[in-house]
Amino acid sequence: MTDIPSNPSDAPTAADLETLSRQLGRPVRDVVAISARCICGNPLVAATAPRLSNGTPFPTTFYLTHPVITSAVSRLEAAGLMAEMNERLTADPELAAAYRRAHEAYLAARGEVGRRAGTGPVPEIDGVSAGGMPSRVKCLHVLVGQSLALGPGANPLGDEAIEALSEWWTADRCYCGGAWDTAGAVPDQDLSRHGPQGLPSMTGRASPQRNRPAGPENAANEGRAQ
């Protein structure tokens, strides 16, 4: 705990929390840090406590929030990139080993986030990372979130996905303009489906997300539990 600053520079500000809620179309909870930002400063990835304040274990420590990137990742998923990656994981021991290290890095980073949040042990998700790690790819959003949060080299397949979405997003440009509703009220009611990235469902998935039309891209993002 001594290595965690009491007032870390990536702690979310009130403005960050508002932006996250607008990006996701629902109020965010239990955000511990902003783990990656656009060059303009807006959040790209939120680090969430491993146990939510309502008691629910939360495995998706690094949650990708920027709509431009989440949509681009959904396109990659719809185009079959995960199946291709899964084939390579079974055929390439070196890649499989690097992916297993990404899993370990994910767990270590979650431990740090949990310590900062004062969450305490979360035995329900001990050894369980996210996104299908350590042996499968089930949600590219998780891998991209990890790569953006921990930097290049942390997750080889997250790095590949970021490279593959460069047609729609690159780190050197701001894509925030018009990407979410900045004019209306900040979402204060949870009307989202909780589909993407394994966010625990508390209200079901019947309602469409506010800021994005329900379409194949969002549908492709459903039900990725880990």
Ligand SMILES: [Zn+2]
């Ligand atoms: Zn921006």
